[in-house]
Amino acid sequence: MSYIAGINAATQRTDLNEILSQIFHIAPPQFDPTTGTARFGYGLDGRLFTEILEFPRGIDPEKSRSDAFVKLLGLTAIVLGVSYFKLKAPLAIEIEGIPLTAAERDFVIDVYENGLGEFYARNNLIRFGRLVLEAPEAPGPAPGAVTLEDRTLLPIGGGKDSLVSVELLKAAGVDFTPFAVNPKGPILGCVEAIDKPALYVRRTLDAEMIRLSGQPGFYNGHVPSTAINSMIAALCALLFGYNRIVLSNERSASEGNVVFDGREANHQYSKSLEFETRIAAVLAGATGGALTYFSLLRPYSEARIAELFARETRYDHVFSSCNRNFRLSGHDGPLWCGECPKCHFVFLILAPVMQKDRLVSIFKRNLLAERQHEASFRELTGLAGQKPWECVGEILEAAACLHVLTGRPEWAGDAIVAALRDDLLAQYGEPVLLEAMRELMTDSPDHHVPAELAARIATHAL
Structure with missing residues (x-):
């Protein structure tokens, strides 16, 4: 042509x-x-x-x-x-x-x-x-x-x-x-x-x-x-x-x-x-x-991956998903900026599956206690704006994870959790949020992992 x-x-x-x-x-x-x-x-x-x-x-x-x-x-x-x-x-x-x-x-x-x-x-x-x-x-x-x-x-x-x-x-x-x-x-x-x-x-x-x-x-x-x-x-x-x-x-x-x-x-x-x-x-x-x-991780949601990650502590202070710090310092600076949607999302999905003091020690701060970032969490959970242009999980996934925290005494009083609790229930309803969390922990059959390998990793992922 x-x-x-x-x-x-x-x-x-x-x-x-x-x-x-x-x-x-x-x-x-x-x-x-x-x-x-x-x-x-x-x-x-x-x-x-x-x-x-x-x-x-x-x-x-x-x-x-x-x-x-x-x-x-x-x-x-x-x-x-x-x-x-x-x-x-x-x-x-x-x-x-x-x-x-x-x-x-x-x-x-x-x-x-x-x-x-x-x-x-x-x-x-x-x-x-x-x-x-x-x-x-x-x-x-x-x-x-x-x-x-x-x-x-x-x-x-x-x-x-x-x-x-x-x-x-x-x-x-x-x-x-x-x-x-x-x-x-x-x-x-x-x-x-x-x-x-x-x-x-x-x-x-x-x-x-x-x-x-x-x-x-x-x-x-x-x-x-x-x-x-x-x-x-x-x-x-x-x-x-x-x-x-x-x-x-x-x-x-x-x-x-x-x-x-x-x-x-x-x-x-x-x-x-x-x-x-x-x-x-x-x-x-x-x-x-x-x-x-x-x-290898195609069958899993971000929430499921967070649960698997939380089982091992050796990477707590070496891993980072913060793209903003990567751009600013080539990732030779702090591991987490704590200000970007990626930091907020990773903190949010780890919170239901990790001890609070451990998670705070990783990020050096409690991001769910910082009211100034409420708008970011609202975008992540679908309560306002669009899904951020970042490598973050599904909107309903973030909403379901935050809803879980509303029932955890150690998290329920934090500024972001308290501020979003009622709005999440009003927009989605508790049955939808609970079902979403159940589905997030269920492995998807839509993947290309070879059957023999999938069977070998399944026992460890249980």
């Missing part, structure tokens, strides 16, 4: 000359196995950008020359490109020298549409169904199966979820290697507590892209980081011999935030079950079925 034909079919409200002057270009990536360095080039608005990934040394050059690795390197280049695309968010994407199958084209469009759904919504950009992708068609049959060792690569984000996966895998007798991109602060602290050798990749974004983001004439906003890190993990799996990547995304990640441009925009889209299904199929197709990808 030509750009002009595709664009005319996609929109009648945008000036064609403006669209054609802004084509996002993705160049063929380069990889040097002797240094473990991958380079990715992009062009937009007359500017060239380069992103660099640095993998551990000791790579077998033959592995980097396999059809599967070349295929995944190209797909990684495309997914990493969202960080540069969003500077102008044009309607046309031109991919050079990276042949795509029909399924891979659909995957790319999904990443650039739904993966950037929050970005479009918050910048009021109409893009769904309008992006035009030009890329060479993949010739011949798909790559044959590659040989990968029966090993697990486990991304560690520094929060509670991946640590629950650690304990479940240990209990099931499954060996694994912790993995992270640009590890800092709580990621390093968690890996030290896990006490297993880790595999790290250094990612360097183009400095000019960072400078331009949010400047006049350029956009800024959320990108699908889980999709990006998953593609980087896939490259590591092929280079170092792992046949599975195990994520730690819970079922509530599939709940969106708002409906925008006729579609649900989800801050956590690349953590959702829908995206997991898509990327798993693409990774399997690129490797002849050798590489599998699934989330």
Whole structure:
């Protein structure tokens, strides 16, 4: 399809000359196995950008020359490109020298549409169904199966979820290697507590892209980081011999935030079950079925994960889910800011399953006693506004957890609990809140965890 034909079919409200002057270009990536360095080039608005990934040394050059690795390197280049695309968010994407199958084209469009759904919504950009992708068609049959060792690569984000996966895998007798991109602060602290050798990749974004983001004439906003890190993990799996990547995304990640441009925009889209299904199929197709990808925690709610996390104390003072402190200090500062919706949500779901003094010692303060944050808790529980643009659980989940606290003497008198108690009952009714809590502690059958592994971890999760 030509750009002009595709664009005319996609929109009648945008000036064609403006669209054609802004084509996002993705160049063929380069990889040097002797240094473990991958380079990715992009062009937009007359500017060239380069992103660099640095993998551990000791790579077998033959592995980097396999059809599967070349295929995944190209797909990684495309997914990493969202960080540069969003500077102008044009309607046309031109991919050079990276042949795509029909399924891979659909995957790319999904990443650039739904993966950037929050970005479009918050910048009021109409893009769904309008992006035009030009890329060479993949010739011949798909790559044959590659040989990968029966090993697990486990991304560690520094929060509670991946640590629950650690304990479940240990209990099931499954060996694994912790993995992270640009590890800092709580990621390093968690890996030290896990006490297993880790595999790290250094990612360097183009400095000019960072400078331009949010400047006049350029956009800024959320990108699908889980999709990006998953593609980087896939490259590591092929280079170092792992046949599975195990994520730690819970079922509530599939709940969106708002409906925008006729579609649900989800801050956590690349953590959702829908995206997991898509990327798993693409990774399997690129490797002849050798590489599998699934989330171990998909059957669980955030409340259920909190209950599992509370069973182990060794991570209490090394984990953090606070994205605000990560942005401000690279997570080399305090683990929790105590001011953001993510801090409030994690505190809220841990409160029903953890001793109060233990929880307060983790956060260094009682967030449910701070009346100034009432508006945040109202958003989390669906009493006001929309679900925050954060990796938080379902609205009814937060409401049910807070309702539980209204019946706990140690929590009932705290400012937030007391202030929201009657409004929760008025909006939802106690039967709904009680049933929601029961359902939150019931495992969902909607997941891709292999049956044999699911059975092995089930006994530990009881």
